[in-house]
Amino acid sequence: MTGPEDTDEELVRRWVAGDGAAFADLVRRHERRTYNLALRIVGREEDARDATQEAFLSALRKLPSFRGDSAFSTWLHRVTVNACYDLLRRRARAPLRGGEEREEPAPGRPPLPDHADAVATAVDVRAALLRVPEEFRAVLVLHDVQDLPYEEIAEILGLPVGTVKSRLHRARVALGRALGSTGERAAAPRSSDGER
Amino acid sequence: MIHPQELLAAYVDGDLPPDEREEVERHLASCAPCREGVELARAARSALRTLPEVPVPVGVTGPLLRRAGSGGRWGRAGRWAGAAAAAATVVAVLALALPELGQPPGSPERLSAPAADAGGADAWASWRAPVLERQARDYRPEDLAVLAEEPRHAMASADGESVAQRPSEREALACVAAGSDLTPEDRIVRLIEARFQGKPAYLVVAHRGPGAGQPPTKVVIWVISTQSCEPLSFSQGRLP
Numbered sequence: 001m002t003g004p005e006d007t008d009e010e011l012v013r014r015w016v017a018g019d020g021a022a023f024a025d026l027v028r029r030h031e032r033r034t035y036n037l038a039l040r041i042v043g044r045e046e047d048a049r050d051a052t053q054e055a056f057l058s059a060l061r062k063l064p065s066f067r068g069d070s071a072f073s074t075w076l077h078r079v080t081v082n083a084c085y086d087l088l089r090r091r092a093r094a095p096l097r098g099g100e101e102r103e104e105p106a107p108g109r110p111p112l113p114d115h116a117d118a119v120a121t122a123v124d125v126r127a128a129l130l131r132v133p134e135e136f137r138a139v140l141v142l143h144d145v146q147d148l149p150y151e152e153i154a155e156i157l158g159l160p161v162g163t164v165k166s167r168l169h170r171a172r173v174a175l176g177r178a179l180g181s182t183g184e185r186a187a188a189p190r191s192s193d194g195e196r
Numbered sequence: 197m198i199h200p201q202e203l204l205a206a207y208v209d210g211d212l213p214p215d216e217r218e219e220v221e222r223h224l225a226s227c228a229p230c231r232e233g234v235e236l237a238r239a240a241r242s243a244l245r246t247l248p249e250v251p252v253p254v255g256v257t258g259p260l261l262r263r264a265g266s267g268g269r270w271g272r273a274g275r276w277a278g279a280a281a282a283a284a285t286v287v288a289v290l291a292l293a294l295p296e297l298g299q300p301p302g303s304p305e306r307l308s309a310p311a312a313d314a315g316g317a318d319a320w321a322s323w324r325a326p327v328l329e330r331q332a333r334d335y336r337p338e339d340l341a342v343l344a345e346e347p348r349h350a351m352a353s354a355d356g357e358s359v360a361q362r363p364s365e366r367e368a369l370a371c372v373a374a375g376s377d378l379t380p381e382d383r384i385v386r387l388i389e390a391r392f393q394g395k396p397a398y399l400v401v402a403h404r405g406p407g408a409g410q411p412p413t414k415v416v417i418w419v420i421s422t423q424s425c426e427p428l429s430f431s432q433g434r435l436p
Contacts, residue, residue, distance in 0.1 A: 035252040046434065049256050090341060090433075125243045143205075144244035150205075166201040169237055172208065176236025179243055 008072035016064055023063070027056055030073065033146070034080050040141040041084040043130045047091070055083040070155050077148075077156045081138050088134055128178035136171035143168055199223070199230055208237045255406075320373035321359060321366060323380050328364045331390040335399060335419070340431035343386075343401060344415040368422075372400050375420035375427045381405070383412060389422065392429065396422040403435065 008026060015022040034055055039048035059079050066075060129137060142153045143164075150168075154161045200220055206212045207220045224231050335343070359365040368387055372378060378400065386401040398420045403412035412435055419429040 031252050031256065032249070035256060036249050039250065040247065045253065049253065050432070052252070052256050125247055128243075140240075140244065144241055145247055162202045165203075165205045168205040169201055169208070169233070172205070172237035172240040173233045175240035175243070176238075179239060180236070 009068055012063060012066055012068075012072055016066075023060065026059075026072070030076055031056075033073075034076065037077065037080050037141060037146060038084050040126075040129065040145050041081065041134070041138055042087055043126065047087055051080070051083045051087045054087065055080040058083055074152055074155050077142070077146075077152075078158075081142075081156060084138070085134065124179065128175055131178040132171055132174045136167055136174060139164060139167045140171040140175060144172070197227060199227065204230065204234060204237065208234060208241055320369045320380075323359060323369055323373075323384065325359050325365050325369060325384045325387050327362075327387070328368050329386065329388045331388055334391040334394060335397075336393065337429055337431075340399075340417050340419070340429065341433060343399065344417055344431065344433050368398050371422060371425040372398055372418065372420050374425040376400065376418040376430075378402055378416075378418065381407065382416065392419045395428060397428055398422055 006025070008029070011022040011026050011029075015026070031052065035048060035052045038051035038055065039045065042048050042051050055076070059076055062079065066072070129140070132140060138157065139153060142148045142156060143150070148156075150161050150164050153159075153168075154164045157164065159167070200223055203212060203216055203220050207217065212220065224234065359369050365387065368389065372387075378384070382402040382404045384400055384402045386399070388399040388401075389396075390399060391397060392399065398418075400418045400420070402416050402418075404414045404416050405412040415433050415435055417429075417431045418427060420426070421428050
Protein backbone atom coordinates (compact mmCIF):
# COMPACT_ATOMS: atom_id res chain seq x y z
CA MET A 1 0.00 0.00 0.00
CA THR A 2 0.96 3.57 -0.52
CA GLY A 3 1.60 5.64 2.53
CA PRO A 4 2.26 9.32 3.01
CA GLU A 5 5.90 8.44 3.63
CA ASP A 6 6.42 7.18 0.08
CA THR A 7 8.48 9.56 -1.96
CA ASP A 8 7.43 10.41 -5.51
CA GLU A 9 10.48 8.61 -6.74
CA GLU A 10 9.47 5.48 -4.85
CA LEU A 11 6.02 5.64 -6.46
CA VAL A 12 7.60 6.06 -9.88
CA ARG A 13 9.82 3.07 -9.25
CA ARG A 14 6.82 0.99 -8.22
CA TRP A 15 4.81 2.04 -11.25
CA VAL A 16 7.61 1.16 -13.59
CA ALA A 17 7.79 -2.20 -11.83
CA GLY A 18 4.12 -2.76 -12.69
CA ASP A 19 2.16 -1.36 -9.73
CA GLY A 20 -0.72 0.47 -11.45
CA ALA A 21 -1.98 2.07 -8.23
CA ALA A 22 1.28 3.96 -7.82
CA PHE A 23 0.51 6.22 -10.77
CA ALA A 24 -2.95 7.01 -9.44
CA ASP A 25 -1.27 8.05 -6.19
CA LEU A 26 1.08 10.32 -8.10
CA VAL A 27 -1.88 11.91 -9.89
CA ARG A 28 -3.74 12.49 -6.64
CA ARG A 29 -0.66 13.96 -5.02
CA HIS A 30 0.13 16.38 -7.84
CA GLU A 31 -3.15 17.17 -9.58
CA ARG A 32 -3.89 20.33 -7.64
CA ARG A 33 -0.53 21.91 -8.25
CA THR A 34 -0.52 20.79 -11.86
CA TYR A 35 -3.99 22.16 -12.49
CA ASN A 36 -3.20 25.52 -10.88
CA LEU A 37 0.02 25.86 -12.86
CA ALA A 38 -1.87 25.11 -16.08
CA LEU A 39 -4.73 27.44 -15.17
CA ARG A 40 -2.42 30.40 -14.64
CA ILE A 41 -0.52 29.78 -17.85
CA VAL A 42 -3.41 29.04 -20.20
CA GLY A 43 -5.95 31.26 -18.44
CA ARG A 44 -9.21 29.49 -19.14
CA GLU A 45 -10.60 26.80 -16.93
CA GLU A 46 -11.56 24.58 -19.86
CA ASP A 47 -8.09 24.82 -21.35
CA ALA A 48 -6.54 24.16 -17.94
CA ARG A 49 -8.54 20.94 -17.68
CA ASP A 50 -7.31 19.82 -21.07
CA ALA A 51 -3.73 20.81 -20.33
CA THR A 52 -3.82 18.99 -16.99
CA GLN A 53 -5.14 15.81 -18.60
CA GLU A 54 -2.60 16.04 -21.36
CA ALA A 55 0.17 16.64 -18.85
CA PHE A 56 -0.68 13.47 -16.98
CA LEU A 57 -1.08 11.48 -20.19
CA SER A 58 2.23 12.76 -21.38
CA ALA A 59 3.80 11.99 -18.01
CA LEU A 60 2.48 8.48 -18.23
CA ARG A 61 3.96 8.01 -21.69
CA LYS A 62 7.31 9.35 -20.68
CA LEU A 63 7.53 7.91 -17.20
CA PRO A 64 9.35 4.74 -18.24
CA SER A 65 12.18 6.97 -19.44
CA PHE A 66 12.20 9.08 -16.25
CA ARG A 67 15.74 8.70 -14.97
CA GLY A 68 15.49 10.60 -11.75
CA ASP A 69 18.06 13.16 -12.87
CA SER A 70 15.73 15.78 -11.45
CA ALA A 71 13.01 15.49 -8.84
CA PHE A 72 9.74 14.02 -10.11
CA SER A 73 7.91 17.26 -9.29
CA THR A 74 10.40 19.27 -11.34
CA TRP A 75 9.98 16.84 -14.19
CA LEU A 76 6.18 16.97 -13.94
CA HIS A 77 6.27 20.78 -13.96
CA ARG A 78 8.26 20.62 -17.19
CA VAL A 79 5.77 18.21 -18.74
CA THR A 80 2.92 20.48 -17.64
CA VAL A 81 4.47 23.66 -19.00
CA ASN A 82 5.07 21.88 -22.31
CA ALA A 83 1.47 20.66 -22.39
CA CYS A 84 0.36 24.27 -21.84
CA TYR A 85 2.59 25.56 -24.64
CA ASP A 86 1.30 22.85 -26.98
CA LEU A 87 -2.26 23.74 -26.16
CA LEU A 88 -1.68 27.46 -26.63
CA ARG A 89 0.05 26.79 -29.94
CA ARG A 90 -2.74 24.60 -31.19
CA ARG A 91 -5.27 27.14 -30.07
CA ALA A 92 -3.45 29.90 -31.91
CA ARG A 93 -3.15 27.85 -35.08
CA ALA A 94 -6.54 26.23 -35.28
CA PRO A 95 -9.05 27.75 -32.89
CA LEU A 96 -12.15 25.59 -32.94
CA ARG A 97 -14.37 27.88 -30.96
CA GLY A 98 -15.95 31.07 -32.07
CA GLY A 99 -16.34 34.31 -30.24
CA GLU A 100 -14.43 36.13 -27.60
CA GLU A 101 -12.29 34.74 -24.86
CA ARG A 102 -14.44 34.16 -21.88
CA GLU A 103 -13.10 35.21 -18.53
CA GLU A 104 -12.74 32.24 -16.26
CA PRO A 105 -15.41 32.34 -13.55
CA ALA A 106 -14.28 33.24 -10.07
CA PRO A 107 -13.26 29.99 -8.45
CA GLY A 108 -15.22 28.31 -5.73
CA ARG A 109 -18.33 29.66 -4.12
CA PRO A 110 -19.77 33.09 -4.84
CA PRO A 111 -17.75 35.81 -3.17
CA LEU A 112 -18.92 37.13 0.15
CA PRO A 113 -19.40 40.89 0.14
CA ASP A 114 -16.33 41.59 2.24
CA HIS A 115 -14.24 39.57 -0.19
CA ALA A 116 -15.48 41.49 -3.19
CA ASP A 117 -12.38 43.64 -3.47
CA ALA A 118 -10.06 40.69 -3.29
CA VAL A 119 -12.05 38.89 -5.96
CA ALA A 120 -12.07 41.95 -8.20
CA THR A 121 -8.31 42.18 -7.80
CA ALA A 122 -7.86 38.51 -8.66
CA VAL A 123 -9.92 38.97 -11.83
CA ASP A 124 -7.80 41.96 -12.85
CA VAL A 125 -4.62 40.05 -12.18
CA ARG A 126 -5.79 37.08 -14.22
CA ALA A 127 -6.74 39.29 -17.13
CA ALA A 128 -3.44 41.17 -16.95
CA LEU A 129 -1.46 37.94 -16.68
CA LEU A 130 -2.90 36.76 -19.99
CA ARG A 131 -1.48 39.83 -21.67
CA VAL A 132 2.06 38.87 -20.69
CA PRO A 133 3.71 36.85 -23.49
CA GLU A 134 3.59 33.11 -22.82
CA GLU A 135 7.26 32.38 -22.37
CA PHE A 136 7.45 35.13 -19.79
CA ARG A 137 4.18 34.10 -18.16
CA ALA A 138 5.54 30.65 -17.29
CA VAL A 139 8.46 32.14 -15.34
CA LEU A 140 6.10 34.46 -13.48
CA VAL A 141 3.69 31.72 -12.53
CA LEU A 142 6.43 29.32 -11.48
CA HIS A 143 8.13 31.90 -9.28
CA ASP A 144 5.46 34.24 -7.99
CA VAL A 145 2.48 31.89 -7.85
CA GLN A 146 4.10 28.51 -7.27
CA ASP A 147 6.99 29.89 -5.24
CA LEU A 148 9.71 27.87 -6.93
CA PRO A 149 13.35 28.93 -6.66
CA TYR A 150 15.22 30.25 -9.73
CA GLU A 151 17.34 27.13 -9.99
CA GLU A 152 14.35 24.82 -10.20
CA ILE A 153 12.65 27.07 -12.76
CA ALA A 154 15.83 27.00 -14.81
CA GLU A 155 15.69 23.20 -14.75
CA ILE A 156 12.00 23.11 -15.64
CA LEU A 157 12.35 25.48 -18.57
CA GLY A 158 15.78 24.36 -19.69
CA LEU A 159 17.20 27.88 -19.35
CA PRO A 160 20.30 29.25 -17.64
CA VAL A 161 19.57 30.62 -14.16
CA GLY A 162 20.67 34.10 -15.26
CA THR A 163 18.10 34.04 -18.05
CA VAL A 164 15.38 33.02 -15.60
CA LYS A 165 16.28 35.96 -13.37
CA SER A 166 16.29 38.55 -16.12
CA ARG A 167 13.19 37.06 -17.72
CA LEU A 168 11.39 37.13 -14.36
CA HIS A 169 12.13 40.80 -13.93
CA ARG A 170 11.01 41.67 -17.44
CA ALA A 171 7.88 39.58 -16.98
CA ARG A 172 7.03 41.38 -13.76
CA VAL A 173 7.51 44.73 -15.42
CA ALA A 174 5.22 43.66 -18.26
CA LEU A 175 2.60 42.48 -15.79
CA GLY A 176 2.94 45.68 -13.78
CA ARG A 177 2.28 47.67 -16.96
CA ALA A 178 -0.67 45.44 -17.88
CA LEU A 179 -2.14 45.95 -14.41
CA GLY A 180 -1.76 49.69 -14.74
CA SER A 181 -3.36 49.93 -18.15
CA THR A 182 -6.93 49.16 -19.06
CA GLY A 183 -7.74 47.46 -22.30
CA GLU A 184 -4.40 48.16 -23.95
CA ARG A 185 -2.05 45.39 -24.82
CA ALA A 186 0.76 44.96 -22.38
CA ALA A 187 4.02 46.19 -23.78
CA ALA A 188 5.91 43.05 -24.65
CA PRO A 189 9.17 42.79 -22.80
CA ARG A 190 12.18 42.71 -25.06
CA SER A 191 12.90 39.11 -25.83
CA SER A 192 16.68 39.30 -25.74
CA ASP A 193 17.55 37.53 -22.55
CA GLY A 194 20.67 37.65 -20.54
CA GLU A 195 21.81 41.12 -21.41
CA ARG A 196 22.66 43.37 -18.56
CA MET B 197 24.58 52.45 -18.91
CA ILE B 198 24.64 48.78 -17.92
CA HIS B 199 21.46 47.72 -16.13
CA PRO B 200 21.74 44.91 -13.56
CA GLN B 201 18.83 42.93 -15.08
CA GLU B 202 19.76 39.67 -13.42
CA LEU B 203 19.86 41.25 -9.97
CA LEU B 204 16.61 43.17 -10.14
CA ALA B 205 14.31 40.16 -9.66
CA ALA B 206 16.15 39.05 -6.53
CA TYR B 207 16.26 42.68 -5.37
CA VAL B 208 12.46 42.86 -5.63
CA ASP B 209 12.27 39.51 -3.82
CA GLY B 210 14.50 40.91 -1.08
CA ASP B 211 16.90 38.03 -1.61
CA LEU B 212 20.13 39.84 -2.48
CA PRO B 213 23.17 39.70 -0.22
CA PRO B 214 24.14 43.15 1.17
CA ASP B 215 26.92 43.89 -1.32
CA GLU B 216 24.74 43.22 -4.34
CA ARG B 217 21.82 45.07 -2.81
CA GLU B 218 24.02 48.14 -2.42
CA GLU B 219 25.19 47.75 -6.00
CA VAL B 220 21.57 47.75 -7.20
CA GLU B 221 20.63 50.70 -5.03
CA ARG B 222 23.55 52.72 -6.35
CA HIS B 223 22.36 51.96 -9.84
CA LEU B 224 18.74 52.80 -9.07
CA ALA B 225 19.76 56.15 -7.64
CA SER B 226 20.93 57.21 -11.08
CA CYS B 227 18.62 55.22 -13.40
CA ALA B 228 14.99 56.31 -13.64
CA PRO B 229 13.87 53.51 -16.03
CA CYS B 230 15.16 50.84 -13.63
CA ARG B 231 13.47 52.60 -10.69
CA GLU B 232 10.20 52.54 -12.59
CA GLY B 233 10.77 48.89 -13.49
CA VAL B 234 11.32 47.97 -9.86
CA GLU B 235 8.10 49.73 -8.86
CA LEU B 236 6.13 47.91 -11.56
CA ALA B 237 7.75 44.59 -10.63
CA ARG B 238 6.86 45.07 -6.96
CA ALA B 239 3.24 45.76 -7.88
CA ALA B 240 3.15 42.70 -10.12
CA ARG B 241 4.75 40.46 -7.52
CA SER B 242 2.30 41.38 -4.80
CA ALA B 243 -0.66 41.19 -7.20
CA LEU B 244 0.27 37.64 -8.16
CA ARG B 245 0.25 36.69 -4.53
CA THR B 246 -3.46 37.58 -4.34
CA LEU B 247 -4.32 34.81 -6.79
CA PRO B 248 -6.01 32.04 -4.87
CA GLU B 249 -5.09 28.42 -5.35
CA VAL B 250 -8.20 26.83 -6.81
CA PRO B 251 -9.39 23.28 -6.29
CA VAL B 252 -9.21 20.89 -9.23
CA PRO B 253 -12.68 20.82 -10.82
CA VAL B 254 -14.53 17.56 -10.70
CA GLY B 255 -13.97 15.68 -13.90
CA VAL B 256 -10.36 16.45 -14.68
CA THR B 257 -9.05 13.07 -13.70
CA GLY B 258 -12.40 11.56 -12.72
CA PRO B 259 -13.78 10.78 -16.20
CA LEU B 260 -10.92 8.43 -16.81
CA LEU B 261 -12.00 6.45 -13.80
CA ARG B 262 -15.62 6.46 -14.85
CA ARG B 263 -14.77 5.52 -18.40
CA ALA B 264 -12.84 2.61 -17.06
CA GLY B 265 -15.86 1.50 -15.11
CA SER B 266 -18.44 1.66 -17.90
CA GLY B 267 -18.84 1.73 -21.61
CA GLY B 268 -15.30 2.47 -22.64
CA ARG B 269 -12.99 0.02 -24.22
CA TRP B 270 -11.38 -1.15 -21.05
CA GLY B 271 -14.65 -1.28 -19.16
CA ARG B 272 -15.89 -3.81 -21.68
CA ALA B 273 -12.77 -5.88 -21.56
CA GLY B 274 -13.58 -8.82 -19.38
CA ARG B 275 -10.00 -9.43 -18.47
CA TRP B 276 -9.88 -6.13 -16.64
CA ALA B 277 -13.20 -6.44 -14.89
CA GLY B 278 -11.70 -7.23 -11.53
CA ALA B 279 -9.05 -4.57 -11.61
CA ALA B 280 -8.89 -2.23 -8.67
CA ALA B 281 -10.22 1.26 -9.29
CA ALA B 282 -6.82 2.82 -9.05
CA ALA B 283 -5.35 0.43 -11.56
CA ALA B 284 -8.37 1.06 -13.77
CA THR B 285 -7.48 4.74 -13.82
CA VAL B 286 -4.13 3.92 -15.26
CA VAL B 287 -5.60 1.56 -17.80
CA ALA B 288 -8.12 4.16 -18.93
CA VAL B 289 -5.43 6.77 -19.19
CA LEU B 290 -3.37 4.38 -21.23
CA ALA B 291 -6.27 3.84 -23.57
CA LEU B 292 -6.07 7.55 -24.28
CA ALA B 293 -2.33 7.82 -24.33
CA LEU B 294 -1.10 7.80 -27.79
CA PRO B 295 1.47 7.14 -30.39
CA GLU B 296 4.82 6.47 -28.89
CA LEU B 297 3.30 4.88 -25.86
CA GLY B 298 4.61 1.48 -26.75
CA GLN B 299 4.22 -1.21 -24.17
CA PRO B 300 3.65 0.12 -20.69
CA PRO B 301 5.56 -1.70 -18.04
CA GLY B 302 3.90 -4.61 -16.40
CA SER B 303 1.08 -5.08 -18.90
CA PRO B 304 2.35 -6.24 -22.26
CA GLU B 305 -1.14 -6.77 -23.67
CA ARG B 306 -2.74 -3.51 -22.72
CA LEU B 307 -2.68 -1.88 -26.09
CA SER B 308 -2.96 -4.90 -28.27
CA ALA B 309 -6.27 -6.36 -27.17
CA PRO B 310 -8.12 -7.04 -30.41
CA ALA B 311 -11.78 -6.12 -30.64
CA ALA B 312 -12.85 -9.72 -30.43
CA ASP B 313 -11.46 -9.92 -26.93
CA ALA B 314 -13.15 -6.78 -25.79
CA GLY B 315 -16.20 -8.59 -24.47
CA GLY B 316 -19.62 -7.00 -24.59
CA ALA B 317 -20.67 -9.05 -27.65
CA ASP B 318 -19.85 -6.53 -30.36
CA ALA B 319 -21.55 -3.73 -28.50
CA TRP B 320 -20.22 -1.34 -31.13
CA ALA B 321 -22.37 -3.01 -33.78
CA SER B 322 -25.28 -0.95 -32.52
CA TRP B 323 -23.36 2.34 -32.86
CA ARG B 324 -24.45 4.85 -35.41
CA ALA B 325 -21.94 5.98 -37.96
CA PRO B 326 -21.87 7.68 -41.34
CA VAL B 327 -20.74 5.90 -44.48
CA LEU B 328 -17.07 4.98 -44.51
CA GLU B 329 -15.16 7.38 -46.76
CA ARG B 330 -12.22 5.83 -48.57
CA GLN B 331 -9.57 8.39 -49.37
CA ALA B 332 -6.20 8.14 -51.10
CA ARG B 333 -4.86 10.89 -48.89
CA ASP B 334 -1.94 10.53 -46.51
CA TYR B 335 -2.74 12.62 -43.44
CA ARG B 336 -0.12 14.31 -41.34
CA PRO B 337 -0.53 15.11 -37.62
CA GLU B 338 -1.11 18.79 -38.34
CA ASP B 339 -4.01 17.88 -40.65
CA LEU B 340 -6.08 16.63 -37.74
CA ALA B 341 -7.03 20.03 -36.41
CA VAL B 342 -7.99 21.07 -39.91
CA LEU B 343 -10.07 17.95 -40.29
CA ALA B 344 -12.02 18.93 -37.20
CA GLU B 345 -12.57 22.41 -38.55
CA GLU B 346 -13.69 21.52 -42.05
CA PRO B 347 -17.20 22.63 -42.83
CA ARG B 348 -19.66 20.12 -41.59
CA HIS B 349 -19.38 17.16 -43.84
CA ALA B 350 -22.53 16.39 -45.76
CA MET B 351 -23.87 13.34 -44.07
CA ALA B 352 -24.19 10.30 -46.23
CA SER B 353 -27.62 8.77 -46.35
CA ALA B 354 -26.63 5.92 -44.10
CA ASP B 355 -26.14 8.28 -41.19
CA GLY B 356 -28.38 7.27 -38.39
CA GLU B 357 -28.48 3.58 -39.24
CA SER B 358 -26.62 1.19 -37.07
CA VAL B 359 -23.64 -0.47 -38.66
CA ALA B 360 -24.85 -4.02 -38.09
CA GLN B 361 -25.73 -4.57 -41.76
CA ARG B 362 -22.87 -2.61 -43.27
CA PRO B 363 -19.71 -4.69 -43.58
CA SER B 364 -17.25 -1.85 -44.22
CA GLU B 365 -18.45 0.24 -41.34
CA ARG B 366 -18.76 -2.83 -39.17
CA GLU B 367 -15.16 -3.74 -39.70
CA ALA B 368 -14.00 -0.17 -39.22
CA LEU B 369 -15.94 0.32 -36.00
CA ALA B 370 -14.77 -2.95 -34.51
CA CYS B 371 -11.24 -1.70 -34.99
CA VAL B 372 -12.04 1.82 -33.79
CA ALA B 373 -13.76 0.47 -30.69
CA ALA B 374 -10.67 -1.56 -29.88
CA GLY B 375 -8.21 1.26 -30.32
CA SER B 376 -10.03 4.31 -28.98
CA ASP B 377 -12.05 5.41 -25.99
CA LEU B 378 -15.10 6.15 -28.12
CA THR B 379 -18.44 5.03 -26.71
CA PRO B 380 -21.97 4.93 -28.17
CA GLU B 381 -22.54 8.32 -26.56
CA ASP B 382 -19.98 9.91 -28.84
CA ARG B 383 -21.52 10.94 -32.15
CA ILE B 384 -19.31 9.86 -35.01
CA VAL B 385 -19.57 12.46 -37.75
CA ARG B 386 -16.88 11.17 -40.11
CA LEU B 387 -15.35 7.79 -40.60
CA ILE B 388 -12.46 7.81 -43.04
CA GLU B 389 -10.16 5.12 -44.30
CA ALA B 390 -6.93 6.66 -45.54
CA ARG B 391 -3.31 6.78 -44.53
CA PHE B 392 -1.71 8.52 -41.59
CA GLN B 393 2.00 9.21 -41.90
CA GLY B 394 2.21 6.45 -44.47
CA LYS B 395 0.31 3.85 -42.43
CA PRO B 396 -3.15 2.59 -43.36
CA ALA B 397 -5.50 4.09 -40.82
CA TYR B 398 -9.05 4.89 -39.86
CA LEU B 399 -9.65 8.52 -38.96
CA VAL B 400 -12.71 9.04 -36.83
CA VAL B 401 -14.15 12.47 -36.09
CA ALA B 402 -16.65 12.42 -33.25
CA HIS B 403 -18.59 14.94 -31.23
CA ARG B 404 -18.48 14.41 -27.53
CA GLY B 405 -20.61 15.95 -24.81
CA PRO B 406 -20.28 16.00 -21.06
CA GLY B 407 -22.74 13.09 -20.88
CA ALA B 408 -26.24 12.89 -19.43
CA GLY B 409 -27.78 13.89 -22.74
CA GLN B 410 -26.01 17.24 -22.83
CA PRO B 411 -25.16 18.64 -26.28
CA PRO B 412 -21.65 17.97 -27.56
CA THR B 413 -18.93 20.44 -26.64
CA LYS B 414 -15.84 18.81 -28.11
CA VAL B 415 -14.54 17.34 -31.31
CA VAL B 416 -12.33 14.33 -30.80
CA ILE B 417 -10.35 12.72 -33.57
CA TRP B 418 -8.89 9.26 -33.27
CA VAL B 419 -6.48 7.77 -35.74
CA ILE B 420 -6.42 4.00 -35.53
CA SER B 421 -4.18 1.63 -37.44
CA THR B 422 -6.27 -0.56 -39.76
CA GLN B 423 -3.74 -3.33 -39.34
CA SER B 424 -3.31 -3.58 -35.59
CA CYS B 425 -6.31 -1.50 -34.46
CA GLU B 426 -3.93 0.38 -32.20
CA PRO B 427 -4.19 4.13 -31.77
CA LEU B 428 -1.76 6.13 -33.91
CA SER B 429 -2.81 9.60 -32.88
CA PHE B 430 -5.45 11.63 -31.15
CA SER B 431 -6.52 15.22 -31.27
CA GLN B 432 -9.31 17.22 -29.76
CA GLY B 433 -10.79 20.67 -29.89
CA ARG B 434 -13.79 22.59 -28.77
CA LEU B 435 -16.93 22.92 -30.80
CA PRO B 436 -17.84 26.50 -31.59
